[in-house]
Amino acid sequence: MRILAKALAASTLALACGILSPAVAADATQAPAGMLADGTAVTAITLQADNGVSATILSYGATLQKLMAPDREGKVEDVLLGYDDLKDYVDHPNYFGVTVGRYANRIAGGRFSLDGKTYQLPLNDKTNSLHGGGKGFDKVVWKVASIKSGPVARAVLTHTSPDGDSGYPGKVDATVTYTLDEAGNLGITFEAKTDKPTVINMTNHAIFDMAGQGSNDTAMDHLLTIPAARYTPVDETLIPTGELRRVEGTVFDFRQPRPIEDGLRNGQNQQIVHGRGYDHNFALDKGVTRTPELAARLEDPGSGRVLEVLTTEPGLQFYSGNFLDGTLVGKGGTLYRMGDGIALEPQKFPDAPNHPDFASARVDPGKPYRHAMIYRLSVSR
Template sequence: MKKLAFLFLIAAVACQQPAKKEEALYTKADFESSIDGKQTTLYTLENANGMKVTLTNYGAKIVSIMVPDRKGELADVALGFRSIEEYQTLDAGQGAVVGPYANRIANAQFELNGEVYQLEVNNHNANLHSGTQSFYRQVYDAQEIKTEDGPAVEMTLLSPDGASGFPGNKEVTVTYTLTENNELKIDYQATTDKATHFNLTNHVYFNLKGEGNGDILDHIVVIDADSTTEVLTNELIPTGKIMSIKGTDMDFTIPHPVGERIDSEMHALAVAGGYDHNYILNKDQEDGEMTFCASVYEPESGRYMEVFTTEPAVQFYTGNFLDGTLTGRSGKIYEHRYGLCLETQHYPDSPNHPHFPSTVLEPGDTLNSTTIYKFSVKE
């Protein structure tokens, strides 16, 4: 893999101290329910370093990610809730696999092979994250498996032709693997019997201080991207133009705290109310090579997260719409900018911009995509 040592100014070291036991905030029973006639439950992945990840097959969601700080103290760095009922009623997108199409599609429609497909309008005049009943509200079939890289949970969803407005009988498999290198690896695979658009991602919110423990404005971010898809209004629909961000307040090719420039008068930041943009990674946009995408460092805890992906871009989002109306798993309120997302993806509104990297999946082809979130600490 190229660029895996990209701009790391301080060496990251894996935490060697034994992690201290955390207090359980929920049990497996809190995630056992029946939704649309299918059983939901909770799965747990653990490694020898004390890292633990919990998952539910409702929306293929990451429920929690427990990682140690430089003192070996564990904290849950993923925002979320303590029961299936809360995920149903509060915010089903937290930690969820988003699909079949993540991000925005202008005017909630696209044309494919001469046919116009109308989608749900759920964000201004657009379709966002495939609508309110998309993959993140579906129950996957799931099983625990062993892989060469570590323990894993494999989740499979059959999405019928026309579901959420998208053509094709679609089969999607999402596999979460926890490695001994403190990597949470997400492998996506999809097939269809009719040409359709796919753009799969995970919508996990991170706070490396621990969920609910303040905002993310002091988190130091690097993103290996020199350009973005231009947006001009708060609808955040790409104009189709690729815009350089080198040297601007959106440039994270060298480390910057999130809050240093977030309230900039730069037009793209002003209309979005902070960072909520598609960063085009500095890589071949078509070959699907695994490369460094981004990193996040939280100075107080020493927690450090690196992101690697085969995807061509990443949506960097700074919790601009968190407004204090959600109470998280530990009973703490999620205030404005209490979490950030790094959603690896193809570009927003690609179905309506033929010059963007294609998101069309044809019958007989298989979509394969991998994203890795790797955790360590800096001393």
């Protein structure tokens, strides 16, 4: 009894000091998700918090497949557009929830120069390279390095991109770490190291409908806030002109909460015409930061679900789902159409390797790349 009493006392002291946790706050589990045509197995990892928030990640593309979130009544829905099955992610790619790289967004003409040498990338967006071009990070199976339950559930995925992959220089060892804490904050950290100078710009391409994917309403009535006084206008091919234009007095001013649909059809604004809606990078007032800071807030008034996007990066690409044209059948047999969801992608600016005035996307040996972002879920009352 004396030994048991001492053990109990030691456990109580450890709990009070935070050495032990009274219960696992978030679970991490994995299961088979299918197989590619070449026989490569794909894994599905689920991170589950106590408050009803959960995230499912596929090792194919390090893809965020599901993000379950409760509304103000406690009803839990999946707030991500996407597919139910691995086969659709392979056969009908549309960047739903994937990890994009080596370079997220567009590079003009698929060309950039480093140290006097010009590199040519595949052109997969008319005259430009988009999201890495060719076989980007979204179209490979990542290795599941580790998963762990605890106060913060964690899944670590890795991928090695060889020198010359899709035209990019340098062998790159990339890591994506997903974390989910007991409050329901989903963190995503992108890290990469290279053996020769290259450019890297990684992000997640989740497309959100905070009313729940497949809802009868579009996401265009969501209230959006972006703390950015300037954005980067684009040409007709959606490449930044190099200008940083003020949002004040324009349909690009989201510094106060505003319905997305306001200004969405303003054909007098040439930028809206170029993007067929919003498909633009916002220069965040905070710039590059050491820890993630607010980049956007998205609220669905009907359900009360709120998403805050935090990032260490200087830019946020806001895409209003303009190319969802009714040809893709998603989760639960839902036919996705224009405006059914939006993307809020924190990243370096598009085409930064060709704009010396933009924050540099260059990564050198011994100076690893790191981008930390958070999807913070809550409910308005």
